[in-house]
Amino acid sequence: MASEQLTGSEIVLRALVDQDVDVIFGYPGGAVLPIYDALYQQNSLRHILVRQEAGAVHAAEGYARSTGKVGVVLVTSGPGATNAVTGLTDALMDSIPLVCLTGQVPTHLIGNDAFQEADTTGITRPCTKHNYLVKSIEELPRVMHEAFYIAKSGRPGPVVVDLPKDILQAMGAYTPPNGGQHKSYRPQVKGDLNRIREAVALIAEAKRPIFYCGGGVINSGKAASQLLTEFVRLTGYPCTATLMGLGCYPASDRQFLGMLGMHGTYEANLAMHDCDVMINVGARFDDRVTGKLTEFSPGSKKIHIDIDPSSINKNVHVDLPVVGDVAHVIEVMIKEWKARQYQPDQKALAAWWKQIDQWRSRDCLKYHQDGELIKPQYAIERLYELTKDRETYITTEVGQHQMWAAQFYKFEKPNRWMTSGGLGTMGYGLPAAMGVQIGHPDALVIDVAGEASVIMNIQEMSTIAQYRLPVKVFILNNEYMGMVRQWQELLHGGRYAESYMASLPDFVQLAESFHAVGLRAERPDQVDDVIKEMIACDKAVIADILVDKAENCFPMIPSGAAHNEMLLGPDDKAKPVSEEGMVLV
Amino acid sequence: MESTIERHTIAVLVDNEPGVLARVIGLFSGRGYNIESLTVAEVDPQDSRSRITVVTTGTPMVIEQIKAQLDRLVPVHRVSDLTMQGPHVERELALVKVVSSGDKRVEALRIADIFRASVVDSTIDSFVFEMTGKTDKLNAFVKLMEPLGLVDISRTGVVAIARGKEGM
Numbered sequence: 119m120a121s122e123q124l125t126g127s128e129i130v131l132r133a134l135v136d137q138d139v140d141v142i143f144g145y146p147g148g149a150v151l152p153i154y155d156a157l158y159q160q161n162s163l164r165h166i167l168v169r170q171e172a173g174a175v176h177a178a179e180g181y182a183r184s185t186g187k188v189g190v191v192l193v194t195s196g197p198g199a200t201n202a203v204t205g206l207t208d209a210l211m212d213s214i215p216l217v218c219l220t221g222q223v224p225t226h227l228i229g230n231d232a233f234q235e236a237d238t239t240g241i242t243r244p245c246t247k248h249n250y251l252v253k254s255i256e257e258l259p260r261v262m263h264e265a266f267y268i269a270k271s272g273r274p275g276p277v278v279v280d281l282p283k284d285i286l287q288a289m290g291a292y293t294p295p296n297g298g299q300h301k302s303y304r305p306q307v308k309g310d311l312n313r314i315r316e317a318v319a320l321i322a323e324a325k326r327p328i329f330y331c332g333g334g335v336i337n338s339g340k341a342a343s344q345l346l347t348e349f350v351r352l353t354g355y356p357c358t359a360t361l362m363g364l365g366c367y368p369a370s371d372r373q374f375l376g377m378l379g380m381h382g383t384y385e386a387n388l389a390m391h392d393c394d395v396m397i398n399v400g401a402r403f404d405d406r407v408t409g410k411l412t413e414f415s416p417g418s419k420k421i422h423i424d425i426d427p428s429s430i431n432k433n434v435h436v437d438l439p440v441v442g443d444v445a446h447v448i449e450v451m452i453k454e455w456k457a458r459q460y461q462p463d464q465k466a467l468a469a470w471w472k473q474i475d476q477w478r479s480r481d482c483l484k485y486h487q488d489g490e491l492i493k494p495q496y497a498i499e500r501l502y503e504l505t506k507d508r509e510t511y512i513t514t515e516v517g518q519h520q521m522w523a524a525q526f527y528k529f530e531k532p533n534r535w536m537t538s539g540g541l542g543t544m545g546y547g548l549p550a551a552m553g554v555q556i557g558h559p560d561a562l563v564i565d566v567a568g569e570a571s572v573i574m575n576i577q578e579m580s581t582i583a584q585y586r587l588p589v590k591v592f593i594l595n596n597e598y599m600g601m602v603r604q605w606q607e608l609l610h611g612g613r614y615a616e617s618y619m620a621s622l623p624d625f626v627q628l629a630e631s632f633h634a635v636g637l638r639a640e641r642p643d644q645v646d647d648v649i650k651e652m653i654a655c656d657k658a659v660i661a662d663i664l665v666d667k668a669e670n671c672f673p674m675i676p677s678g679a680a681h682n683e684m685l686l687g688p689d690d691k692a693k694p695v696s697e698e699g700m701v702l703v
Numbered sequence: 704m705e706s707t708i709e710r711h712t713i714a715v716l717v718d719n720e721p722g723v724l725a726r727v728i729g730l731f732s733g734r735g736y737n738i739e740s741l742t743v744a745e746v747d748p749q750d751s752r753s754r755i756t757v758v759t760t761g762t763p764m765v766i767e768q769i770k771a772q773l774d775r776l777v778p779v780h781r782v783s784d785l786t787m788q789g790p791h792v793e794r795e796l797a798l799v800k801v802v803s804s805g806d807k808r809v810e811a812l813r814i815a816d817i818f819r820a821s822v823v824d825s826t827i828d829s830f831v832f833e834m835t836g837k838t839d840k841l842n843a844f845v846k847l848m849e850p851l852g853l854v855d856i857s858r859t860g861v862v863a864i865a866r867g868k869e870g871m
């Protein structure tokens with residue numbers, strides 16, 4: 119029996135529906151017009167028309183990270199695809215599952231420098247988990263399903279499917295998903311039992327332990343965060359998280375030491391430095407976390423749970439790697455802990471906590487909100503206090519404001535915090551917030567922004583207007599590329615080359631021109647009112663918070679320094695940064 | 704930290720799909736790994752699989768990374784470190800063109816004979832030798848040919864296989 123014949127475009131859409139997709143972020147163009155034509159004639163998939171393809175990818179990232187689903191992007195060939203490259207790289211670095219469909223010139227024109235031709239699979243090969251150029255209608259259904267399987271399984275990441283226009287118009291048969299069979303790709307989900315047992319024994323013997331948790335916990339799914347929380351509480355050990363891991367353990371809990379790394383807390387970094395057993399759960403020893411590698415936690419035995427074998431021993435040698443999915447591994451660890459009735463050394467643990475509490479009492483995040491200028495930390499703290507009881511999702515741009523948000527906003531649950539960690543992409547936050555809002559229409563979604571970053575994708579205010587998304591943009595406006603200015607102050611003799619943002623727009627008027635509401639706070643006593651008004655408003659809002667322009671983000675581990683060489687505040691004089699440190703980013 | 708540079712021969716079984724070689728090469732260049740030699744050919748036409756043999760150098764930590772990164776590529780079926788796994792055979796083939804006359808020509812032929820290289824083309828004043836062997840042996844042969852009128856070399860790069868009965 120001949121099976122039903124569909125066009126390539128129809129096959130694409132059928133596959134999306136079967137992959138449980140309900141929204142696509144995209145921008146049309148010649149090569150993908152057949153898909154848009156098919157979209158027009160159906161009702162199962164919603165399409166969100168962005169204003170620039172970069173916006174589509176970041177929106178899909180925000181959607182994916184907040185919902186746990188795969189984000190889907192649809193762009194045209196050539197410039198459509200190249201505009202997507204930054205977002206794809208961002209998603210690769212932060213392990214965000216995306217499927218990006220790109221149009222391509224018809225097969226017979228590939229290689230001829232045809233109009234809007236780009237070697238999309240060539241360009242995106244190093245910035246995707248995998249990519250495909252579909253060369254026949256027969257392979258199209260399989261490739262579509264494979265793309266989803268690869269994007270979401272194992273260590274998640276972006277997958278590009280490049281679709282020549284003639285394939286979209288050809289006729290062929292559709293085949294449904296095969297349940298994730300792949301001939302060569304088989305991620306390891308379950309950890310090796312003996313390794314896990316060894317690890318648990320080592321954990322139980324620790325005198326100065328610490329859990330160091332990363333984005334892998336979030337990626338592993340909600341259950342992973344619950345299991346991790348259970349395990350951490352079971353042991354009574356301290357726990358810290360990376361920028362990407364925030365929310366995997368409740369931030370208000372006593373056992374949580376705050377974020378670690380370059381702008382992490384004093385207690386988290388010193389505990390990392392002095393621990394005897396480090397339990398890395400889904401983190402990757404990134405240079406922002408380790409500081410100077412040769413002095414990174416010199417005396418500890420290190421356990422590393424990661425689904426990606428290439429993360430093991432990449433930067434830091436570990437003593438006990440466990441390759442597997444966090445949720446699986448921690449679940450087995452809990453069983454093992456209970457079955458063997460492990461009891462931590464309470465005396466040692468008490469001494470360790472005493473030490474940690476002493477570090478904590480330095481109150482490394484303290485700042486002084488006095489005078490007429492709004493301190494950025496104060497603005498975030500008030501934002502947290504006034505939004506914490508709601509279903510709130512925070513995205514950020516990149517810079518000081520991002521670090522202050524990470525330090526001062528307390529995330530109690532996973533998937534509530536969307537930030538560009540690995541790539542540090544300015545312009546991420548606004549479109550990401552848009553994607554989050556699409557996934558959570560009734561939630562409060564706030565982009566904590568810097569005035570420089572937000573301009574990088576400000577065009578998406580127009581998308582926000584079109585779909586009446588009540589996204590809030592909370593700008594800590596210091597009229598500087600603050601993070602750049604801070605490095606120039608601390609490392610380049612205060613020569614502020616090109617970091618001052620002259621001729622900024624009036625953000626209140628800018629909001630209004632995009633059919634949103636503009637608010638402004640200039641004095642500390644206005645902050646609460648602006649935040650309350652912003653929350654109460656059912657439209658999109660840009661809140662322009664004019665903050666102290668000279669404020670720096672502390673604590674800070676200068677480039678090339680070790681965890682115990684942290685600067686706590688403006689009065690702390692740094693050792694001059696080493697030559698080694700100066701070349702680091 | 705141990706930082707001795709080691710040389711490893713790694714065999715990679717891949718799906719013979721478009722772009723797979725670019726993925727492997729891009730991985731090496733993008734992450735700054737060395738390639739001393741790289742060969743590739745289809746070995747299983749039925750299942751459309753190719754075998755890539757790559758000779759690389761690095762510290763033990765880098766070699767471990769290289770293998771893990773290769774294994775992470777979607778079309779890669781197996782990665783096997785022949786150097787780590789023990790005894791294996793490595794071979795390379797070279798075609799070497801020598802242009803000379805008189806004594807030099809005679810000497811070239813004599814050395815080729817010692818090295819068991821065969822003559823696959825000859826004119827009045829040139830030879831093309833074909834020679835198979837370990838990389839070192841090929842290097843030695845080429846060196847000896849240099850003063851004897853060496854004009855052109857083409858080498859395949861190393862192919863390798865484990866000794867014993869186990870397949871990859």
Ligand SMILES: Cc1ncc(C[n+]2csc(CCOP(=O)(O)OP(=O)(O)O)c2C)c(N)n1
Nearest residue numbers: 517518519544568569570571598599600601
């Ligand atoms: C696309 C991109 N370009 C450049 C940078 C380098 N960079 C990092 S932070 C920063 C300044 C950000 O300024 P702003 O958004 O105002 O945030 P602030 O630090 O002032 O809070 C720059 C330029 C980057 N991260 N991303």
Ligand SMILES: [Mg+2]
Nearest residue numbers: 568569598600
């Ligand atoms: Mg700024």
